[in-house]
Amino acid sequence: MNYEAVIGLEIHVELKTESKIFCGCRAAFGAEPNTHVCPVCLGLPGTLPVLNRRAVEYAIMAALALNCEITPYCKFDRKNYFYPDLPKNYQISQFDLPLARNGYLEIDTPSGPKRVGIVRLHLEEDAGKLVHVQYGDSSYALVDYNRAGVPLIEIVSAPDLRSPEEARAYAEKLRQIMLYLGISDCKMEEGSLRVDANVSVRPAGSDILGVKTEIKNVNSFRSLARALTYEIERHIACLERGEEIVQETRAWDEERGITFSMRSKEEAHDYRYFPEPDLPPLVIDAEWVESLRKALPELPDAKRRRFIEEYGLPENAATVLTATPEVADYFEETLKFYPQPRQVANWVMGELARCLNAAGIPITASPVKPQALAQLLKLIDAGTISGKIAKDVFEEMFATGKDAESIVKEKGLTQITDEEVIRQVVREVIAANPKVVADYKGGKEKALSFLVGQVMKATRGRANPGLVNQLLKEELSRE
Ligand SMILES: Nc1ncnc2c1ncn2[C@@H]1O[C@H](COP(=O)(O)OP(=O)(O)OP(=O)(O)O)[C@@H](O)[C@H]1O
Numbered sequence: 392m393n394y395e396a397v398i399g400l401e402i403h404v405e406l407k408t409e410s411k412i413f414c415g416c417r418a419a420f421g422a423e424p425n426t427h428v429c430p431v432c433l434g435l436p437g438t439l440p441v442l443n444r445r446a447v448e449y450a451i452m453a454a455l456a457l458n459c460e461i462t463p464y465c466k467f468d469r470k471n472y473f474y475p476d477l478p479k480n481y482q483i484s485q486f487d488l489p490l491a492r493n494g495y496l497e498i499d500t501p502s503g504p505k506r507v508g509i510v511r512l513h514l515e516e517d518a519g520k521l522v523h524v525q526y527g528d529s530s531y532a533l534v535d536y537n538r539a540g541v542p543l544i545e546i547v548s549a550p551d552l553r554s555p556e557e558a559r560a561y562a563e564k565l566r567q568i569m570l571y572l573g574i575s576d577c578k579m580e581e582g583s584l585r586v587d588a589n590v591s592v593r594p595a596g597s598d599i600l601g602v603k604t605e606i607k608n609v610n611s612f613r614s615l616a617r618a619l620t621y622e623i624e625r626h627i628a629c630l631e632r633g634e635e636i637v638q639e640t641r642a643w644d645e646e647r648g649i650t651f652s653m654r655s656k657e658e659a660h661d662y663r664y665f666p667e668p669d670l671p672p673l674v675i676d677a678e679w680v681e682s683l684r685k686a687l688p689e690l691p692d693a694k695r696r697r698f699i700e701e702y703g704l705p706e707n708a709a710t711v712l713t714a715t716p717e718v719a720d721y722f723e724e725t726l727k728f729y730p731q732p733r734q735v736a737n738w739v740m741g742e743l744a745r746c747l748n749a750a751g752i753p754i755t756a757s758p759v760k761p762q763a764l765a766q767l768l769k770l771i772d773a774g775t776i777s778g779k780i781a782k783d784v785f786e787e788m789f790a791t792g793k794d795a796e797s798i799v800k801e802k803g804l805t806q807i808t809d810e811e812v813i814r815q816v817v818r819e820v821i822a823a824n825p826k827v828v829a830d831y832k833g834g835k836e837k838a839l840s841f842l843v844g845q846v847m848k849a850t851r852g853r854a855n856p857g858l859v860n861q862l863l864k865e866e867l868s869r870e
């Protein structure tokens with residue numbers, strides 16, 4: 392039988408606010424354990440939460456970017472469960488009235504663009520973190536509450552994804568949008584972006600959903616795709632053996648490349664959701680939403696379209712150059728000093744990308760700034776250096792942070808414009824290539840470019856190309 396995979400993702404995104412969602416503690420990652428805590432986020436009796444306005448704004452921005460409807464009157468609910476990382480024994484979340492609903496995200500697939508539905512987007516607080524340590528012969532689980540109360544949004548997709556590749560494309564696109572909005576770091580390795588993958592299979596063509604399992608603990612987009620591939624094969628093998636799929640939560644084991652059962656439906660939590668009595672309902676008026684909508688930055692799809700239309704870039708170049716807002720900014724900043732989109736695109740995607748990769752640094756830390764790159768490109772246009780020498784100069788700029796002109800001067804890479812020097816080389820080249828000269832005189836235009844190449848080679852690319860051409864023609868007609 393032919394099977395079809397059905398996948399829906401729940402993605403948690405930590406918001407990059409200064410303070411936590413219900414108290415004034417700092418929300419930053421990486422501090423000494425339990426230094427960003429207070430009676431509110433520690434859940435001590437008698438404390439009351441106060442909602443962080445910025446967290447709501449960030450969540451609304453995310454909802455708008457994902458084409459959702461904002462719920463004008465929403466509320467918070469308590470999701471009750473017991474775990475040591477949850478000091479209050481409940482998490483403040485949103486249940487029946489989430490902040491936003493009914494959105495979509497467009498992904499690229501081999502058969503064209505595809506819209507993936509977004510069922511809901513809600514606000515909640517993060518839990519603390521357990522740190523497992525070995526001390527002598529014993530192992531301990533220590534709790535760090537710094538993360539407790541960091542604002543999160545959970546974005547729940549419809550079961551619209553049909554392959555691990557689509558799931559990966561969706562998760563990557565969602566991350567790209569969050570980075571464009573500047574509302575999260577989205578670092579999977581630090582847990583500021585976490586993906587739970589729900590998956591089932593069914594006979595191809597059926598419109599009934601199969602029993603799903605939920606995979607947790609995927610630490611990268613690559614693992615997400617691997618875990619789904621494994622799980623889909625496991626489901627199919629089960630069904631082929633005539634067994635039923637058990638609805639359960641499974642964890643991905645990166646090293647062994649398998650999923651294993653964490654808890655089954657029978658052990659599933661009854662969260663006993665009820666309205667949070669300590670917070671008033673959240674009323675989001677249309678004016679607030681509109682002012683946030685107006686302030687949204689240009690998003691990836693729009694930017695990519697503009698790069699194609701405004702700069703005449705091919706689609707793949709536009710995709711690469713809009714991968715992050717930082718790359719796009721670098722590209723456009725360079726254009727301000729050197730308005731030649733194609734050339735700049737080639738250099739940003741070529742030499743610059745290669746050097747950044749090799750050095751393992753982000754474009755924002757590039758030792759070569761946009762203006763410096765523009766100056767280098769101008770030197771090529773002016774004929775001061777050849778395109779080939781420019782690559783060496785760029786490497787030197789990247790390694791030392793010096794500007795193109797000083798490197799060209801220091802290393803004696805300046806073009807040769809002295810007519811007599813070039814004429815001498817031209818004569819030598821003509822003397823050394825009698826056959827090519829004869830070809831040229833016989834009407835072979837191409838022979839000239841060979842001779843130009845020889846002169847450039849003899850001068851290590853430093854001769855002024857215009858002069859080389861002119862003097863070659865002069866000398867050849869003289870013979
Ligand atoms: N049969 C199915 N096959 C694959 N995916 C499914 C199926 N049914 C639901 N899904 C997906 O599973 C996800 C369910 O997420 P949701 O947050 O609504 O519930 P939950 O996982 O039960 O709750 P929790 O937030 O406590 O994990 C959605 O992304 C949805 O698209």
Ligand SMILES: [Mg+2]
Pocket residue numbers: 401545547
């Ligand atoms: Mg969920």
Ligand SMILES: [Mg+2]
Pocket residue numbers: 401587605
């Ligand atoms: Mg879930």
